[in-house]
Amino acid sequence: MLRLTEIKLPLSHTEGELKAAILKRLNIAEDAFISHIVFKRGVDARKPRAILLTYTLDVEVCDEAAILARCKSDLHLTVSPDTNYHFVTQAPQNLASRPVVIGLGPAGLFAGLLLAQMGFRPLILERGKAVRERTKDTFGLWRQGVLNPESNVQFGEGGAGTFSDGKLYSQIKDPRYLGRKVLDEFVKAGAPPEILYESHPHIGTFKLVGMVEKMRATIQSLGGEIRFESRVDDIEIEDCAVSGVVLASGERIATTHLVLAVGHSARDTFEMIHKRGIYIEAKPFSIGFRIEHPQALIDRARYGVNAGNPQLGAADYKLVHHASNGRSVYSFCMCPGGTVVAATSEPGRVVTNGMSQYSRNERNANAGIVVGITPEVDYPSDPLAGVEFQRRWESRAFELGGGTYQAP
Numbered sequence: 407m408l409r410l411t412e413i414k415l416p417l418s419h420t421e422g423e424l425k426a427a428i429l430k431r432l433n434i435a436e437d438a439f440i441s442h443i444v445f446k447r448g449v450d451a452r453k454p455r456a457i458l459l460t461y462t463l464d465v466e467v468c469d470e471a472a473i474l475a476r477c478k479s480d481l482h483l484t485v486s487p488d489t490n491y492h493f494v495t496q497a498p499q500n501l502a503s504r505p506v507v508i509g510l511g512p513a514g515l516f517a518g519l520l521l522a523q524m525g526f527r528p529l530i531l532e533r534g535k536a537v538r539e540r541t542k543d544t545f546g547l548w549r550q551g552v553l554n555p556e557s558n559v560q561f562g563e564g565g566a567g568t569f570s571d572g573k574l575y576s577q578i579k580d581p582r583y584l585g586r587k588v589l590d591e592f593v594k595a596g597a598p599p600e601i602l603y604e605s606h607p608h609i610g611t612f613k614l615v616g617m618v619e620k621m622r623a624t625i626q627s628l629g630g631e632i633r634f635e636s637r638v639d640d641i642e643i644e645d646c647a648v649s650g651v652v653l654a655s656g657e658r659i660a661t662t663h664l665v666l667a668v669g670h671s672a673r674d675t676f677e678m679i680h681k682r683g684i685y686i687e688a689k690p691f692s693i694g695f696r697i698e699h700p701q702a703l704i705d706r707a708r709y710g711v712n713a714g715n716p717q718l719g720a721a722d723y724k725l726v727h728h729a730s731n732g733r734s735v736y737s738f739c740m741c742p743g744g745t746v747v748a749a750t751s752e753p754g755r756v757v758t759n760g761m762s763q764y765s766r767n768e769r770n771a772n773a774g775i776v777v778g779i780t781p782e783v784d785y786p787s788d789p790l791a792g793v794e795f796q797r798r799w800e801s802r803a804f805e806l807g808g809g810t811y812q813a814p
C-alpha cells in the first residue's frame with residue numbers, strides 16, 4: 407500500500423473526483439489502480455468560501471516499487487506504515503495470580519481489555535455502579551440536585567469519559583499508532599466507523615453507554631472479571647512490592663500486579679496512596695470556566711456561506727492568548743452543539759464540563775477557557791496541595807452558584 411497525503415478536494419466532490427485525483431497525483435492509468443482506503447479526512451476552512459476536504463489515503467496499485475522510484479521527490483508519498491497493534495506478550499499457561507486493575511474509566515477499560523486479550527484474565531475493581539444504574543444517579547444530580555458521592559459523572563463504569571463529548575483526539579503525537587487500536591476497539595463495540603478516518607472524531611454520550619457495556623462483555627468473555635461498588639481503600643505492600651488490595655467492605659484480595667487507573671477525581675485514593683508511601687508528585691494543570699455561545703454564531707464565523715452544510719456538522723474552534731505575565735490562556739475541550747454539565751464528585755462543590763450527543767445538534771457551543779498553573783508557582787509544598795487548591799475554588803463556585811449543584 408502507498409500512503410498519499412495532502413489530497414485536497416472541494417466539499418462537494420464525488421467519489422470519481424477523488425479517484426481521479428489519486429490517478430493524477432501518481433500519474434498512473436486507471437488499470438494500474440486497485441483500491442483505496444481513507445486513512446484520515448480533515449476540513450481546511452481557512453477560506454470559508456472555498457472549504458476543502460484534505461485526505462490522507464492508503465492506495466493499492468500495480469507495481470508499487472516503480473511508482474515509488476518515479477515519485478521519490480514527492481514528500482507526500484510513502485509506503486503505508488504498519489498501523490496494526492502488536493501485543494507485547496501473552497500470558498503463561500500456568501498463570502499464578504491475576505493482575506488487578508483499579509478503576510473502569512477509559513484507562514482501566516483499555517488496560518483490562520488488553521490484559522484480557524493477552525490471556526491474563528484481569529480482575530477489575532470499580533467503586534461506582536454499572537453504567538445504566540450510574541446514569542440514573544448522574545441524572546439525579548442534574549435534575550434533582552442530589553449527589554451520590556460514589557456514583558456520578560466521575561465515578562462508575564466508563565469513568566469520567568462516559569458522560570462527555572467523546573472527543574477522540576489529542577495533540578499528542580502517536581508514532582506507534584496506538585490510538586488506532588483504541589479506535590478499532592471502539593468501532594468493534596459499536597462506534598460509527600467514520601471515527602477511524604475523521605480528523606476530529608467524536609462519539610457522544612448515548613452511544614458511549616452501549617459501547618462501554620459491549621467492551622465489558624468482551625473482557626468477561628475472555629475470562630476477565632469486573633466488580634462494581636468495590637472501592638479500593640488500601641494497597642498492601644510487602645518487601646517494597648505490592649501484595650494485595652483491601653476493599654471498603656474489608657475484603658482482602660491478593661495480587662502482585664496492580665494497575666492504578668483511578669483518574670483525576672479519586673482524591674481519597676490519592677491520599678491513601680500518599681500515606682502508604684507510594685511516590686506521587688504534583689503536576690501542572692489548568693483551571694478556568696466554561697463559556698457558552700450560540701452554535702450558529704460559531705458556524706457562521708468558521709464556515710461563512712457554508713455554515714449548516716451537513717458534511718461539516720457543528721463547527722469547533724481553538725483560542726490561545728499568551729499574556730504578558732508569561733501565562734497562557736486557551737480554550738480547552740470545546741464542545742460543538744453540546745451542553746455544560748455539573749461534574750462534581752464531592753459534596754458542596756461545583757465543577758463544570760461539557761458533553762454532547764453524537765449529532766451535536768444542541769443550540770449552544772461551549773468551551774473551557776483555562777489558564778495553565780504549576781506546582782512551583784501556584785500550589786507549592788505538598789504533592790497534594792493542588793487538590794486543596796482545586797477544592798477551594800470548587801467550594802467557592804458552589805457558594806457563588808447559590809449552594810446548589812446547578813451548572814452554569
Ligand SMILES: Cc1cc2nc3c(=O)[nH]c(=O)nc-3n(C[C@H](O)[C@H](O)[C@H](O)COP(=O)(O)OP(=O)(O)OC[C@H]3O[C@@H](n4cnc5c(N)ncnc54)[C@H](O)[C@@H]3O)c2cc1C
Pocket residue numbers: 508509510511512513514531532533534559560561562563564565566567568569570571572573574575636637638639667668669670671672675739747749759760761
Ligand atoms: C463531562 C466530561 C466531558 C469530557 N469530555 C471529554 C472529551 O470529549 N474528550 C476527552 O478526551 N476527554 C473528555 N473528558 C475527560 C476524560 O473523561 C478523562 O480524561 C478520562 O475519563 C480519564 O480517564 P481515566 O480512566 O484515567 O480516569 P476516569 O475516567 O476518571 O476513571 C477512573 C475510574 O476509577 C474509579 N475509581 C477511582 N478510585 C477508585 C478506587 N479507589 N477503587 C475503585 N475504583 C476507583 C472511578 O470510579 C472511575 O470510574 C471529559 C470529562 C468529563 C467529566
